[in-house]
Amino acid sequence: xxxxxxxxxxxxxxxxxxxxxxxxxxxxxxxxxxxxxxxxxxxxxxxxxxxxxxxxxxxxxxxxxxxxxxxxxxxxxxxxxxxxxxxxxxxxxxxxxxxxxxxxxxxxxxxxxxxxxxxxxxxxxxxxxxxxxxxxxxxxxxxxxxxxxxxxxxxxxxxxxxxxxxxxxxxxxxxxxxxxxxxxxxxxxxxxxxxxxxxxxxxxxxxxxxxxxxxxxxxxxxxxxxxxxxxxxxxxxxxxxxxxxxxxxxxxxxxxxxxxxxxxxxxxxxxxxxxxxxxxxxxxxxxxxxxxxxxxxxxxxxxxxxxxxxxxxxxxxxxxxxxxxxxxxx
Amino acid sequence: xxxxxxxxxxxxxxxxxxxxxxxxxxxxxxxxxxxxxxxxxxxxxxxxxxxxxxxxxxxxxxxxxxxxxxxxxxxxxxxxxxxxxxxxxxxxxxxxxxxxxxxxxxxxxxxxxxxxxxxxxxxxxxxxxxxxxxxxxxxxxxxxxxxxxxxxxxxxxxxxxxxxxxxxxxxxxxxxxxxxxxxxxxxxxxxxxxxxxxxxxxxxxxxxxxxxxxxxxxxxxxxxxxxxxxxxxxxxxxxxxxxxxxxxxxxxxxxxxxxxxxxxxxxxxxxxxxxxxxxxxxxxxxxxxxxxxxxxxxxxxxxxxxxxxxxxxxxxxxxxxxxxxxxxxx
Numbered sequence: 126x127x128x129x130x131x132x133x134x135x136x137x138x139x140x141x142x143x144x145x146x147x148x149x150x151x152x153x154x155x156x157x158x159x160x161x162x163x164x165x166x167x168x169x170x171x172x173x174x175x176x177x178x179x180x181x182x183x184x185x186x187x188x189x190x191x192x193x194x195x196x197x198x199x200x201x202x203x204x205x206x207x208x209x210x211x212x213x214x215x216x217x218x219x220x221x222x223x224x225x226x227x228x229x230x231x232x233x234x235x236x237x238x239x240x241x242x243x244x245x246x247x248x249x250x251x252x253x254x255x256x257x258x259x260x261x262x263x264x265x266x267x268x269x270x271x272x273x274x275x276x277x278x279x280x281x282x283x284x285x286x287x288x289x290x291x292x293x294x295x296x297x298x299x300x301x302x303x304x305x306x307x308x309x310x311x312x313x314x315x316x317x318x319x320x321x322x323x324x325x326x327x328x329x330x331x332x333x334x335x336x337x338x339x340x341x342x343x344x345x346x347x348x349x350x351x352x353x354x355x356x357x358x359x360x361x362x363x364x365x366x367x368x369x370x371x372x373x374x375x376x377x378x379x380x381x382x383x384x385x386x387x388x389x390x391x392x393x394x395x396x397x398x399x400x401x402x403x404x405x406x407x408x409x410x411x412x413x414x415x416x417x418x419x420x421x422x423x424x425x426x427x428x429x430x431x432x433x434x435x436x437x438x439x440x441x442x443x444x445x446x447x448x449x450x451x452x453x454x455x
Numbered sequence: 456x457x458x459x460x461x462x463x464x465x466x467x468x469x470x471x472x473x474x475x476x477x478x479x480x481x482x483x484x485x486x487x488x489x490x491x492x493x494x495x496x497x498x499x500x501x502x503x504x505x506x507x508x509x510x511x512x513x514x515x516x517x518x519x520x521x522x523x524x525x526x527x528x529x530x531x532x533x534x535x536x537x538x539x540x541x542x543x544x545x546x547x548x549x550x551x552x553x554x555x556x557x558x559x560x561x562x563x564x565x566x567x568x569x570x571x572x573x574x575x576x577x578x579x580x581x582x583x584x585x586x587x588x589x590x591x592x593x594x595x596x597x598x599x600x601x602x603x604x605x606x607x608x609x610x611x612x613x614x615x616x617x618x619x620x621x622x623x624x625x626x627x628x629x630x631x632x633x634x635x636x637x638x639x640x641x642x643x644x645x646x647x648x649x650x651x652x653x654x655x656x657x658x659x660x661x662x663x664x665x666x667x668x669x670x671x672x673x674x675x676x677x678x679x680x681x682x683x684x685x686x687x688x689x690x691x692x693x694x695x696x697x698x699x700x701x702x703x704x705x706x707x708x709x710x711x712x713x714x715x716x717x718x719x720x721x722x723x724x725x726x727x728x729x730x731x732x733x734x735x736x737x738x739x740x741x742x743x744x745x746x747x748x749x750x751x752x753x754x755x756x757x758x759x760x761x762x763x764x765x766x767x768x769x770x771x772x773x774x775x776x777x778x779x780x781x782x783x784x785x
Contacts (some may be wrong), residue, residue, distance in 0.1 A: 156486050158508065161545070162572065177736035178488065215491070235733065242492065399773065403565065406507035406769030408736040439736030443729065447780040450773040 134381060135374045138325040140283035141290050141318060144191040148287055151219070152187050153179050155288075157295045160404040167420055167427040172301065174292050177407055177439025181239065183365075184288050184315055184437050185212030189273060191284030193220055198271030200224070204261035206364050207236025208438050209275040214243035225268060227261045233364060233410075233442045253357070276314030277372030286318020292433055293326035303330040304430040307416035309437050310334035310343045310386070312368035313375030319435065320382035330433070331384035335419045337361040337391065337412075342370050343379065344386025352376050362391050362445070365412030365438060387425065389418040395449050397421055401436065402450060410441035464711060465704045468655040470613035471620050471648060474521040478617055481549070482517050483509050485618075487625045490734040497750055497757035502631065504622050507737055507769025511569065513695075514618050514645055514767050515542030519603060521614030523550055528601035530554070534591035536694050537566025538768050539605040544573035555598060557591045563694060563740075563772045583687070606644030607702030616648020622763055623656035633660040635755055636763040637746035640664035640673045640716070642698035643705030645767060650712035660763070661714035665749045667691040667721065667742075672700050673709065674716025682706050692721050692775070695742030695768060717755065719748040725779045727751055731766065732780060740771035 131137065158173045176184040185205075189212035193201060203213040204227035217224035226240055230249040241247050250260055265272040274281060289306070296303050306323055308316040313334070320332045334343045339361040345353040354370040361367065371379065389397075394411050397418035401409045409417070416434045420427060461467065488503045506514040515535075519542035523531060533543040534557035547554035556570055560579040571577050580590055595602040604611060619636070626633050636653055638646040643664070650662045664673045669691040675683040684700040691697065701709065719727075724741050727748035731739045739747070746764045750757060 153486075156483075156508065161510070162569075178486065180491070182736055402738055402773060402776070406512055406738040408732055408738065443732060443780040443783050446732070447777040450777040450780075453773050 134378055136279045136282050136286070136318070136321055136378065138321060140279060141286040141322050144187070144283040145287045145290055147191050147194045148187055148284065151190060152287070154291055155179055157292065158405055158407070162404040163400065169427040169429055170431040171420060172296065172431065172433050173405065173417065174288060174433065174435045175407060176288065176435065176437045177409055177413060181211035181215050182438055182440045183208040183212065183413070184285055185209045186215055187287050188281035188284030188314060189213040190216040190219070192273050192278060192280040193217065195280050196271055198222065200268055200270035201273050202261055202265040202268060202270040203227070203273045203275065204257040205275050206367065207232045207240065208365055208440060210236060210240040210245070211243060211440070213273050214240050214245035218244050225264055225270065227257050227264060233440060235442050236440050239440065276312030276368070277374050279374065282314045282318040282375060282378065284318070285315040286322045288315065288435060289319030289322030290326070292319070293323055296327065296433065301431055303327050303433045305331045305333060305425055306433040307333050307335050307419050308435045309366060309412060309415045310336050311366040311412065312372045313343055313379050314372065315435070315437060316383070317375040317378035321378060324382050332382060333384055333425060334379065334386045335415045336386065336388050337363040337366055337394070337415060338388045340367050341386065341388040344388055346371050346376060347380060347383060347386045350380070363394060363412040363415060365410065366415065387419045389415050389422060389424065393418040393422045395452065398449055399453055407436065408439040408441065408446065409436050410438050413438040464708055466609045466612050466616070466648070466651055466708065468651060470609060471616040471652050474517070474613040475617045475620055477521050477524045478517055478614065481520060482617070484621055485509055487622065488735055488737070492734040493730065499757040499759055500761040501750060502626065502761065502763050503735065503747065504618060504763065504765045505737060506618065506765065506767050507739055507743060511541035511545050512768055512770045513538040513542065513743070514615055515539045516545055517617050518611035518614030518644060519543040520546040520549070522603050522608060522610035523547065525610050526601055528552065530598055530600035531603050532591055532595040532598060532600040533557070533603045533605065534587040535605050536697065537562045537570065538695055538770060540566060540570040540575070541573060543603050544570050544575035548574050555594055555600065557587050557594060563770060565772050566770050569770065606642030606698070607704050609704065612644045612648040612705060612708065614648070615645040616652045618645065618765060619649030619652030620656070622649070623653055626657065626763065631761055633657050633763045634760040635661045635663060637663050637665050637749050638765045639696060639742060639745045639767050640666050641696040641742070642702045643673055643709050644702065645765070646713070647705040647708035649765065651708060654712050662712065663714055663755060664709065664716040665745045666716065666718050667693040667696055667724070667745060668718045670697050671716065671718040674718055676701050676706060677710060677713060677716045680710070693724060693742040693745060695740065696745065717749045719745050719752060719754065723748040723752045725782065728779055729783055737766065738769040738771065738776065739766050740768050743768040
């Protein structure tokens, strides 16, 4: 329990418990899935946290609702590739406040439409040439709105950390010891929160960040000890994981608590999406499937081990999903 | 509570409670999903029981495991279009007994492969020209195996009825009154069990059988009062729901307890599958989506009402699912 007292970290287990209390009865306690077939493929045991079944189709609602509940703003602005956008939009609607979101013009259609359907004003920008953070800050000032950042904020990390809290609680309920946990990583908010919860509740669990090969800034940053940046022309269909570099606060947590960083190819991600379709009956978006891809591709030892995997979201366009299914090579 | 004493029916609530006890810790207590977007589409509230997340990808594991647990056979045989096949195969494997399954040669590939992967011997037959019941009975005699029928048996109905039991219990936990429940119907085992549970636990809930238009034997049987038969050349992609006529025992229950029968077109089913993909992130097979299709197509009044819908399975080939997604007309 020494961990509770790490004053050098921006969040602790109590922040996650406070977030869980705010989310109680509002967020879905998503199921922890298991499949005989996937277990057979890895020669071990996979427990999969199904965040595509969360409200708005990804874990992002947790952090957004936690932040908005705690900060009590009168209007909010956010910039997001789409999942944070929908999370903030729903949280704002539930709180009865207005909401504007800055989104890339090439975001998946389902994310753009989903955000608008939740009542948010959507402002699009060019991902290659414009700075979303600057646009978001400007918009916030103009509208006298509070900016809800996508990951680099204690309340966001704590909200996302309820994924790890539920994971550890359900594993305990099933009397299962988790050897490792694989969590996707864009800006690092989800994994920072999960690692904080797991460090307290299952301190023997090795937590790994999983990223697309082309956007492996956290893996490189963990190796070098300082925040590294991705090339600006990153090509990956994992649209949810293309943050340019680790957050300042998230990296402070992740550097202290993670066992390492793993990277997977888009092809491995597509394989994982097909296997989730077939054996879990779950729609997982590319960015949501990287952790499963890492387990299936053998990036860590899986034989006779029990591995928790966070499937972080399921907001993928029907056309892309159909293409991926049709490209099945098995 | 008068219902408890209906001695004219082949199963009662106590049979379902006994099944729930046998399934405890073995079957998944599947989540009851809800979506803001789907609620908006019907102007009411939908609560969706997600049986694609059940072991083997459909509710069929419940009845199979219940029957095999209670009968304690040394070997089993079954005939099935694929979901009962996988349910029986897994239940047999968990009990350590051998298993042979008679399946249509044109069953979905995922169901044929899934059944074989669970260790069952698969014998295929021609759906148009051969009688699966006769083949199953012959095989059972040759192997000295017990035949596990797909629906027309009290233990099968009771096992499937645990879907209704969980549904009613979760609705009570959320303090929700169910105005209606829509349940798919092939041979009628699932809905007979669900109606039995709901009649006791939420007696005000109107339970409707939903079938493909081309295979609406139960709807016609409920209207005429006797067991009607479908044409032998039925064309529908709802492969799981093509039983030729209601079962004798299932129809005895269904005639007594159901509010009526509804029918939907394959096109309406495809629309429902796309909406489940988009808003629930769930893979639902055609036969598993008929009840959702009936709600979305307005077959019953949904405005300001709360409707439970059973999504019964998710075993659909990737190729067909991709075609259905690609055909999106929205």
